[in-house]
Amino acid sequence: MCLAVPAKIIEKNNMMATVDVEGIKRQISLMLLPDAQTGDFVLMHAGFAIQLIDKQEAEITTQLLKEVSLDDA
């Protein structure tokens, strides 16, 4: 029930946004994330954007995992 998925905002229109989820377009509400902008990646749950996905953090994690995997391998 709490399954939330990443989506990219392709158009913002007041409190609604059109997002792209793996090629499928949907309308979601930005009531809980009013500052999200076109181009942002957001976590989407049951028709609402609930958080921004932090690109930088995502990259840090990936980087960390890469380093970890090289550690004394």
Next chain:
Amino acid sequence: MTPEESRKAAEFFLRKIDEYIDHPVRFMEVCGTHTVAIFRSGIRQLLPEKVELVSGPGCPVCVTPNDYMDMAIAYAKEENNIIATFGDMLKVPGTTSSLIEANTRGADIRIIYSPLDALQMARDNPSRNIIFLGVGFETTAPLTAATIQAARQENIKNFFVLTSHKWTDAPVKALLSDDKVNVDGFLLPGHVCVITGEGPFSFVAEKYKKSAVVTGFEALDILQAVYMLAKQIHEKRAEIENAYKRVVKYNGNIIAQKAIMEVFDKTAATWRGFGLIEQSGMSIKDEYSEYDALKCIKGDKEISKENPACCCGDVLRGIIKPPQCPLFKKICTPDKPAGACMVSVEGACHAWYKYGQGRYHYGR
């Protein structure tokens, strides 16, 4: 990351987990979505035997008591009502029937994807009552709250919520103060923490001196979190750490938290398997009572009872594993669930039924 890099990272985590842990430990995944991810990716089989993952109370469907379902079914029987619900609720057993049975008898039950769909239904059917089944934890509750606020803004009068929204910190507290439960650390539910932040779970480390790691739902996220738990145990630390920083901010989503606080009061609530837990439920505030189905709409509810043979309570507290329930696979199956843990794909019994191969079948 390339598959090769992921594989290497996974190997690293597994090797370190093995190194850090020198005695049997039990980690509980609070969230049912983790349960499913763990089964799907075969993480249980990959981990060394001394590290056991147990499923916790983390699925709102699983913890919905009969009483709530009976009320929803009572509403469904009235011709003027439309029940708007997420699909997982259809098969959840009430005391003697379920919504799906009510549906075959002609009740108007519609599956929706978002609470906003229920609001749209209210606009489209002005002469009928739309009753939205508000089920879910902190991830879902703000959506219901925002929808109620939108209904007020538009002055929609035929939208109602039957709420069973719940707080997830409450059962974790209940688990930690129960002597029968023996857990060394927690995988905290990533999507709940997206809303709440890390704060509400700080008691796990501060008061109970247990380790906990917030994590996402990819196999590697989960392995990383188990690795972080193992490392904490090795270093004799008990802290709340975050393996899911790309979406879980320390303070969560404040607007969503405000929406919850604006619309709901914290009340005692009944959890299937746990019974009544203080401060664990969300009831609609008096200021919003015109949207509270219980206050506005009468329903002819049967007297509710829980099935005494169902062991969901012990499953949800990690005391037994699903196959140890006498009903498992015999009377209780996903097609005809006896308890709620078998209903939702995120339920522990459902996951065991579907994916439960591996070493557990060989007597462990």
